[in-house]
Amino acid sequence: MDYFLTEEQQMIVDIARQIADDKIIPVRAELDEKEEFATEILNDIAQADLFGLYIPEEYGGFGGSCFEIVLALEQFGRGCVAIATSFAASALGAYPVLLSGSEEMKQKYMPDVASGKKKAAFALTEANAGSDASGIQTTAVLDGDEWVLNGTKQWITNAGKAQIYSVVAITDRSKGARGASMFVVEDTDPGFSCGPKEKKMGIRASATCELIFKNCRIPKDRLIGREGMGFITVMKTLDLSRPGIAILGVGLGQAALDEAVTYAKQRVQFGKPIISFQAIQHMLADMAIEVEAARALVYGAAKHIASHPKDMSKASSMCKVFATDMAMKVTTDAVQVLGGYGYMREYPVEKMMRDAKILQIYEGTNQIQRNVIGQELNKEYTKKI
Amino acid sequence: MNIIVCIKQVPDAKDVRLDPKTNTMAREGVESIMNPFDRHALEEAVRLKEQHGGTVTVVSMGPPQAETVLREAVACGADEAVLVSDRAFAGADTWATTYTLGKAIVKNGPFDLIICGKQAIDGDTAQVGPGLAKRLNIPYVSYVRKITGFDGGALSLQRLMDDGYDEVEIPLPGLLTVVKEINEPRVPSLKGKMKAKSLSLKTLNAEDIGADPDSIGLPGSTTQVVKVFSPEFKGERAMLEGTVDEQVEQLVNKLGTYL
Ligand SMILES: Cc1cc2nc3c(=O)[nH]c(=O)nc-3n(C[C@H](O)[C@H](O)[C@@H](O)COP(=O)(O)OP(=O)(O)OC[C@H]3O[C@@H](n4cnc5c(N)ncnc54)[C@H](O)[C@@H]3O)c2cc1C
Numbered sequence: 122m123d124y125f126l127t128e129e130q131q132m133i134v135d136i137a138r139q140i141a142d143d144k145i146i147p148v149r150a151e152l153d154e155k156e157e158f159a160t161e162i163l164n165d166i167a168q169a170d171l172f173g174l175y176i177p178e179e180y181g182g183f184g185g186s187c188f189e190i191v192l193a194l195e196q197f198g199r200g201c202v203a204i205a206t207s208f209a210a211s212a213l214g215a216y217p218v219l220l221s222g223s224e225e226m227k228q229k230y231m232p233d234v235a236s237g238k239k240k241a242a243f244a245l246t247e248a249n250a251g252s253d254a255s256g257i258q259t260t261a262v263l264d265g266d267e268w269v270l271n272g273t274k275q276w277i278t279n280a281g282k283a284q285i286y287s288v289v290a291i292t293d294r295s296k297g298a299r300g301a302s303m304f305v306v307e308d309t310d311p312g313f314s315c316g317p318k319e320k321k322m323g324i325r326a327s328a329t330c331e332l333i334f335k336n337c338r339i340p341k342d343r344l345i346g347r348e349g350m351g352f353i354t355v356m357k358t359l360d361l362s363r364p365g366i367a368i369l370g371v372g373l374g375q376a377a378l379d380e381a382v383t384y385a386k387q388r389v390q391f392g393k394p395i396i397s398f399q400a401i402q403h404m405l406a407d408m409a410i411e412v413e414a415a416r417a418l419v420y421g422a423a424k425h426i427a428s429h430p431k432d433m434s435k436a437s438s439m440c441k442v443f444a445t446d447m448a449m450k451v452t453t454d455a456v457q458v459l460g461g462y463g464y465m466r467e468y469p470v471e472k473m474m475r476d477a478k479i480l481q482i483y484e485g486t487n488q489i490q491r492n493v494i495g496q497e498l499n500k501e502y503t504k505k506i
Numbered sequence: 507m508n509i510i511v512c513i514k515q516v517p518d519a520k521d522v523r524l525d526p527k528t529n530t531m532a533r534e535g536v537e538s539i540m541n542p543f544d545r546h547a548l549e550e551a552v553r554l555k556e557q558h559g560g561t562v563t564v565v566s567m568g569p570p571q572a573e574t575v576l577r578e579a580v581a582c583g584a585d586e587a588v589l590v591s592d593r594a595f596a597g598a599d600t601w602a603t604t605y606t607l608g609k610a611i612v613k614n615g616p617f618d619l620i621i622c623g624k625q626a627i628d629g630d631t632a633q634v635g636p637g638l639a640k641r642l643n644i645p646y647v648s649y650v651r652k653i654t655g656f657d658g659g660a661l662s663l664q665r666l667m668d669d670g671y672d673e674v675e676i677p678l679p680g681l682l683t684v685v686k687e688i689n690e691p692r693v694p695s696l697k698g699k700m701k702a703k704s705l706s707l708k709t710l711n712a713e714d715i716g717a718d719p720d721s722i723g724l725p726g727s728t729t730q731v732v733k734v735f736s737p738e739f740k741g742e743r744a745m746l747e748g749t750v751d752e753q754v755e756q757l758v759n760k761l762g763t764y765l
């Protein structure tokens with residue numbers, strides 16, 4: 122389907138597609154097998170100017186919106202969700218600074234993020250604070266001209282690979298949700314370190330580790346925005362970033378569909394290509410419908426969010442749930458279409474199925490997204506009635 | 507360092523077919539691409555520019571459609587593009603091609619280095635690089651697989667050989683032809699693509715480069731393609747029987763008839 126992209130948007134798609142086809146797809150299986158971070162490919166993405174897509178021109182970026190980054194992420198997701206996640210997590214780490222940071226802070230950090238010279242990461246989750254962020258234990262205490270951070274963050278994407286970390290810490294526990302703040306921590310700050318690499322089911326070429334803060338001292342001006350604004354910044358960040366996760370589902374679903382149709386045309390059983398069996402045809406048809414429906418919803422939501430409306434959350438959550446549930450189903454069906462060959466690592470669909478699962482979990486589980494959508498509906502209809 | 511990269515537009519190798527009646531290449535409906543070796547030439551030039559400063563100018567002789575590969579080269583880091591195009595250039599062999607490219611390059615201005623691909627995947631002669639160097643009276647090194655150093659006046663290189671590589675040095679201005687091992691070409695950048703869209707190409711025709719009409723195109727070509735054909739595929743098979751020794755003897759006898 123033609124979505125009538127502008128010439129510039131089409132350029133972004135073309136470049137990202139070429140990176141996926143020429144650089145990512147030939148090595149994705151090997152990187153997955155070796156659980157190796159795709160440093161070179163991220164450098165290729167940087168060289169192609171795509172790290173700056175969503176960053177304003179005054180900070181060295183392209184000045185696009187969350188729709189432009191969605192276009193690039195769709196192609197990367199088609200190539201490999203692990204590599205796409207590493208790319209997306211840098212944006213996730215940069216959004217808090219862009220949304221709530223001071224002018225000086227943006228000047229200081231954004232040009233290097235836009236050029237891809239430095240990567241960012243976003244650190245909210247802890248062992249006892251997953252869906253429920255109120256369980257955060259990490260604290261930040263002002264001591265003279267420095268904040269002192271203590272605590273441990275868990276499962277942080279790009280840990281050890283990023284130079285800039287947007288970290289949530291409690292600054293005043295008595296204030297509840299208004300007692301959390303966000304800080305920029307640099308990889309070289311004293312008292313900061315990363316834990317060992319987690320062993321994961323999928324997206325194995327992405328880096329996921331703990332962040333450990335032991336009397337980690339950072340200058341006072343590393344506070345992002347004002348004290349107590351931490352959760353507000355987190356919510357705004359996730360509203361902006363979720364279409365990016367949603368579109369990874371679309372890219373991944375498309376990749377699985379491509380593999381399944383190609384295979385079904387070639388595989389002969391009972392004297393016929395299996396695509397001639399209606400059971401297979403209907404499965405492929407459903408996959409195609411669902412991928413396209415998800416794409417249309419994510420593009421729509423991303424464009425809505427790019428217009429800076431007040432009501433971002435519902436659209437953001439809806440597209441995340443729909444597209445990532447779709448990716449799980451479509452990749453599972455792709456394995457079914459390929460049968461036993463689909464289950465073998467020799468073919469790419471088993472990795473796609475393993476990679477799909479994370480999309481339903483991170484950046485807020487799909488249950489939590491449904492909670493958000495339900496609450497928003499409740500609010501909307503209270504106003505109407 | 508001011509670098510010229512010679513780029514040829516060629517039919518996509520996946521699609522090459524010969525018209526069995528006319529024995530010419532069927533170009534209709536065949537997609538044109540940048541000669542793959544020239545991508546590596548361009549990448550090396552852009553890397554040299556990034557390290558040592560200067561400019562990269564891409565030059566192509568060909569029909570107006572060759573503009574596409576020149577713009578693609580700009581998207582991948584070239585600064586300027588020159589299209590050498592004239593109906594009178596049509597039918598050029600390597601002799602006429604090197605004459606024309608040489609004239610165009612001199613007309614374009616001073617340079618320190620010219621980089622060509624090892625060969626074009628359609629013509630396949632690998633003559634244009636060395637021929638061009640001869641026309642311009644500059645030294646050349648072909649099959650370059652690595653640039654190991656630059657001291658301001660000369661480049662240190664590795665030249666790929668069948669049994670290893672040679673270490674050679676070339677004073678500038680000079681010309682290199684490169685093999686694929688030299689680098690991994692980059693994909694276009696967003697800024698590059700935007701520049702490629704708006705950049706106005708420099709176009710030079712026969713008159714602009716002051717070409718002698720008898721030295722260009724078909725009249726200037728000393729070679730003529732008399733016949734082009736696909737070799738017939740002979741899929742003969744023979745199974746040898748008997749003990750291993752007997753089979754070996756049969757094989758030796760059979761092979762002997764070909765010697
Ligand atoms: C099927 C076929 C058969 C041919 N047979 C002959 C023949 O027998 N004898 C003969 O003399 N010619 C022949 N030609 C013509 C010859 O290909 C071209 O005339 C010549 O322009 C380029 O030679 P090449 O393609 O072998 O390039 P090569 O010498 O293989 O190319 C080396 C490099 O030179 C540069 N280069 C080549 N052409 C251009 C260009 N037009 N613009 C810019 N840079 C360029 C590129 O950097 C390229 O990588 C034939 C062409 C075809 C299609």
Ligand SMILES: Cc1cc2nc3c(=O)[nH]c(=O)nc-3n(C[C@H](O)[C@H](O)[C@H](O)COP(=O)(O)OP(=O)(O)OC[C@H]3O[C@@H](n4cnc5c(N)ncnc54)[C@H](O)[C@@H]3O)c2cc1C
Pocket residue numbers: 210243244245246250251252253275276277278279321324329479482483484485486487488489492
């Ligand atoms: C590979 C990977 C990368 C990650 N990267 C990052 C990162 O870069 N930065 C970061 O901060 N975090 C990151 N995370 C953490 C991720 O965001 C959390 O795992 C996620 O938010 C869920 O938290 P949890 O795992 O603790 O699950 P829990 O919150 O313990 O949930 C367990 C189950 O209960 C359900 N559940 C919980 N509460 C409710 C409720 N109220 N209603 C209905 N169902 C509920 C959940 O949906 C889930 O099914 C990453 C995680 C992984 C696995």
